[in-house]
Amino acid sequence: MPLWTLHCSACDYAQPGDQPAGVCPACGQPLLAQYDAVAVDARAPHWSLWRYAPVLPLAAGETPVTLGEGMTPLADAPSLARQVGVRRLWIKDEGRNPTASFKARGMSAAVTRARALGAAGLVVPTAGNAGAAIAAYAAAAGLPVKVFAPRTTPPAILMTIAALGADLQLIDGHIGDAGKLATAFANESGWMNVSTLREPYRVEGMKTMGYEVVEQLDGRVPDAIVYPTGGGEGTIGIWKALGEMRDWGWLRSDVRMPRMIVAQSSGCAPIVRAFAAGADRAEPWENPVTYAAGLRVPGPLGDRLLLRVLRESAGDAVAVPDDVTRDATRALSTATGIDAAPEGGCALAVVDRMVREGRLSRDAEVVVFNTGSGASYRRESSDLAAEARG
Amino acid sequence: MPLWTLHCSACDYAQPGDQPAGVCPACGQPLLAQYDAVAVDARAPHWSLWRYAPVLPLAAGETPVTLGEGMTPLADAPSLARQVGVRRLWIKDEGRNPTASFKARGMSAAVTRARALGAAGLVVPTAGNAGAAIAAYAAAAGLPVKVFAPRTTPPAILMTIAALGADLQLIDGHIGDAGKLATAFANESGWMNVSTLREPYRVEGMKTMGYEVVEQLDGRVPDAIVYPTGGGEGTIGIWKALGEMRDWGWLRSDVRMPRMIVAQSSGCAPIVRAFAAGADRAEPWENPVTYAAGLRVPGPLGDRLLLRVLRESAGDAVAVPDDVTRDATRALSTATGIDAAPEGGCALAVVDRMVREGRLSRDAEVVVFNTGSGASYRRESSDLAAEARG
Numbered sequence: 001m002p003l004w005t006l007h008c009s010a011c012d013y014a015q016p017g018d019q020p021a022g023v024c025p026a027c028g029q030p031l032l033a034q035y036d037a038v039a040v041d042a043r044a045p046h047w048s049l050w051r052y053a054p055v056l057p058l059a060a061g062e063t064p065v066t067l068g069e070g071m072t073p074l075a076d077a078p079s080l081a082r083q084v085g086v087r088r089l090w091i092k093d094e095g096r097n098p099t100a101s102f103k104a105r106g107m108s109a110a111v112t113r114a115r116a117l118g119a120a121g122l123v124v125p126t127a128g129n130a131g132a133a134i135a136a137y138a139a140a141a142g143l144p145v146k147v148f149a150p151r152t153t154p155p156a157i158l159m160t161i162a163a164l165g166a167d168l169q170l171i172d173g174h175i176g177d178a179g180k181l182a183t184a185f186a187n188e189s190g191w192m193n194v195s196t197l198r199e200p201y202r203v204e205g206m207k208t209m210g211y212e213v214v215e216q217l218d219g220r221v222p223d224a225i226v227y228p229t230g231g232g233e234g235t236i237g238i239w240k241a242l243g244e245m246r247d248w249g250w251l252r253s254d255v256r257m258p259r260m261i262v263a264q265s266s267g268c269a270p271i272v273r274a275f276a277a278g279a280d281r282a283e284p285w286e287n288p289v290t291y292a293a294g295l296r297v298p299g300p301l302g303d304r305l306l307l308r309v310l311r312e313s314a315g316d317a318v319a320v321p322d323d324v325t326r327d328a329t330r331a332l333s334t335a336t337g338i339d340a341a342p343e344g345g346c347a348l349a350v351v352d353r354m355v356r357e358g359r360l361s362r363d364a365e366v367v368v369f370n371t372g373s374g375a376s377y378r379r380e381s382s383d384l385a386a387e388a389r390g
Numbered sequence: 391m392p393l394w395t396l397h398c399s400a401c402d403y404a405q406p407g408d409q410p411a412g413v414c415p416a417c418g419q420p421l422l423a424q425y426d427a428v429a430v431d432a433r434a435p436h437w438s439l440w441r442y443a444p445v446l447p448l449a450a451g452e453t454p455v456t457l458g459e460g461m462t463p464l465a466d467a468p469s470l471a472r473q474v475g476v477r478r479l480w481i482k483d484e485g486r487n488p489t490a491s492f493k494a495r496g497m498s499a500a501v502t503r504a505r506a507l508g509a510a511g512l513v514v515p516t517a518g519n520a521g522a523a524i525a526a527y528a529a530a531a532g533l534p535v536k537v538f539a540p541r542t543t544p545p546a547i548l549m550t551i552a553a554l555g556a557d558l559q560l561i562d563g564h565i566g567d568a569g570k571l572a573t574a575f576a577n578e579s580g581w582m583n584v585s586t587l588r589e590p591y592r593v594e595g596m597k598t599m600g601y602e603v604v605e606q607l608d609g610r611v612p613d614a615i616v617y618p619t620g621g622g623e624g625t626i627g628i629w630k631a632l633g634e635m636r637d638w639g640w641l642r643s644d645v646r647m648p649r650m651i652v653a654q655s656s657g658c659a660p661i662v663r664a665f666a667a668g669a670d671r672a673e674p675w676e677n678p679v680t681y682a683a684g685l686r687v688p689g690p691l692g693d694r695l696l697l698r699v700l701r702e703s704a705g706d707a708v709a710v711p712d713d714v715t716r717d718a719t720r721a722l723s724t725a726t727g728i729d730a731a732p733e734g735g736c737a738l739a740v741v742d743r744m745v746r747e748g749r750l751s752r753d754a755e756v757v758v759f760n761t762g763s764g765a766s767y768r769r770e771s772s773d774l775a776a777e778a779r780g
Contacts, residue, residue: 047461047463047606067465067483067727067728068462068463068465068483071437071461072458073437073438073457073458075457075458093457096458096486096488098486098728098729099729100763100765136727136728136729137727138727139723139725139727140726140727141727142469155770156765156768156770159765159768159770160765160768163723163764163768164723164724164729165723165724216437333553333555334554335529336529336530337457337525337526337527337528337530337531337554338457338488339488339489339526339550339554373490374550374553375546375550375765376765378546378549378550378553379770380545380546380549380769380770
């Protein structure tokens with residue numbers, strides 16, 4: 001008997017949690033898992049996100065596929081708070097996960113379910129970090145995996161994918177193009193497609209970021225959560241977690257839910273554009289260009305869900321150009337000692353811009369997500385390397 | 391009133407813990423900290439090695455300089471156990487620390503004390519990972535830092551050092567040569583030299599690896615702990631921790647202490663050579679060459695302590711060539727999903743060799759330390775990158 005059911009995020013379709021699942025067979029939109037309220041002892045001595053197993057897709061007697069993902073630091077950053085002009089600012093450093101990004105959380109959950117359902121292999125399109133994560137979890141599960149990635153993916157990430165034994169295929173184009181090849185490959189091979197929101201379990205791993213922030217703030221909730229958003233599973237997952245916590249009585253009833261802020265690059269900002277237009281779907285972005293590889297997702301399947309999160313949370317969506325992101329990434333790293341990824345720098349730059357434009361209160365307490373590690377994005381051919389070589 | 395005292399590891403010198411400290415002023419050997427037996431609630435809800443604060447060098451009311459180091463996964467690796475032929479094998483994945491190596495633990499403790507003692511700046515020689523770690527903790531503490539590193543240090547690590555804002559000086563030669571420049575710079579500038587065992591606190595951070603292994607094995611102790619050994623602070627720290635736990639009654643009185651195994655590269659194996667000769671000091675290794683940068687330490691200051699650990703623990707010291715390490719690193723990564731560093735691969739190869747030579751029982755339960763991340767060692771110019779580019 002499964003502990004959860006799957007519900008379509010757009011129509012009335014529902015199915016039991018123990019059956020194979022992709023997108024909604026009725027309307028093609030993402031499925032999301034629903035749990036009954038349960039008591040969770042989050043203090044159990046397990047050093048991974050599976051501390052939250054009772055509200056994760058793990059059936060009785062199952063063992064998760066885990067590499068110790070989650071339990072990432074939430075660093076208080078008073079000097080950055082002063083720089084951008086908010087009352088308090090924390091950095092949640094997701095670069096500390098296996099293969100150095102938040103993608104590990106989702107893949108731990110998705111691969112756990114894929115193995116339980118008897119998948120013969122896994123296939124995924126990636127803008128970068130998801131490919132490294134699936135390579136690691138497929139190895140841990142003993143499953144073969146095929147990864148489709150743009151040729152422009154940062155070389156350090158491509159090398160990690162290969163080092164972990166995945167079958168890596170480079171393509172011309174962006175993650176949307178990779179996604180089409182992955183779908184075709186999955187249909188042909190019968191391997192499971194674990195692309196963002198094409199199956200309901202990556203989001204379940206992602207939501208643990210929301211549980212952790214509340215736990216790390218000792219039950220408090222920040223005024224705003226700023227998430228650098230490509231495919232959207234992080235943003236959607238955190239909002240799902242906050243809703244669950246409220247519904248289950250894990251939060252005080254008088255708690256004000258945070259504003260969810262989507263940070264994107266000016267070179268690929270489909271959600272920012274759609275939100276500004278008041279739309280409930282996003283048109284695909286033409287010619288997506290940004291060095292923050294995780295943000296180069298021109299047509300996310302989660303567009304509807306993301307725009308709904310922004311409306312429900314009185315949130316906002318802001319884009320900044322790559323040169324601003326570059327400076328903010330450096331500022332984040334040198335002020336805190338966190339080796340920030342460009343996506344994290346983008347999120348910090350968005351806070352700065354929102355405060356200056358009056359879109360975020362100077363009295364706000366803000367959590368900024370750094371979703372990966374700067375090390376994954378550096379290139380030996382860059383100026384930085386030249387500097388390092390003296 | 392300091393909670394600890396400092397004792398020379400070689401003579402009778404001792405001093406209070408709250409005074410500035412380098413090596414022993416009487417004989418030049420490393421100082422080590424001693425604590426009174428205290429109760430530690432290791433289950434406190436702090437997600438870093440500072441959970442063990444009562445037995446770490448932190449005075450009352452002080453806040454540590456932390457980036458959430460420690461609490462790294464201990465992965466059960468049954469397929470690797472079968473491959474090398476031992477009963478049970480775990481990988482302790484230190485690549486999950488800040489800046490992706492075990493060096494973070496020592497630097498968190500050393501920089502905490504340096505800041506408390508009013509250091510104007512920090513200086514360190516490095517074979518690689520220590521430089522990245524000190525760059526991060528200096529940034530977190532708001533202190534300037536000068537790093538001396540061999541020009542042959544892996545480029546990814548050099549880029550991390552620079553990205554975190556450290557003043558990086560590349561030198562011709564090995565870490566011993568860097569050490570001389572660091573000492574001269576420290577004398578001239580007055581900045582604190584936080585080189586391995588030149589101050590007593592890096593080892594204090596390192597010892598938490600020992601506490602964690604016992605905690606993760608639910609109070610059990612493995613038969614052998616295999617540590618890839620360069621400067622030696624990891625090996626020395628873990629043995630110190632086990633001794634403390636025994637003395638304080640944290641271990642059952644009938645527990646058999648583990649054999650400590652030093653893993654080195656055939657291209658730089660001063661401890662292996664000295665141990666085989668029955669010496670209690672190690673002669674410096676001439677022309678040290680290995681791509682496992684952390685093992686390229688030809689004349690460690692901790693040689694005496696390391697050889698003492700090996701004798702006290704009925705341990706062993708074994709070297710393998712780099713091509714064997716390369717294969718073992720790949721095997722470790724693809725079998726477990728852990729992105730292993732060459733030092734971790736070296737340690738796994740040493741287990742394999744010891745079993746085949748009858749130096750380690752097939753009935754043994756073994757913990758192998760992976761001290762860093764494979765990502766720190768990959769090069770865009772390598773064959774791997776060519777493979778990844780397709």
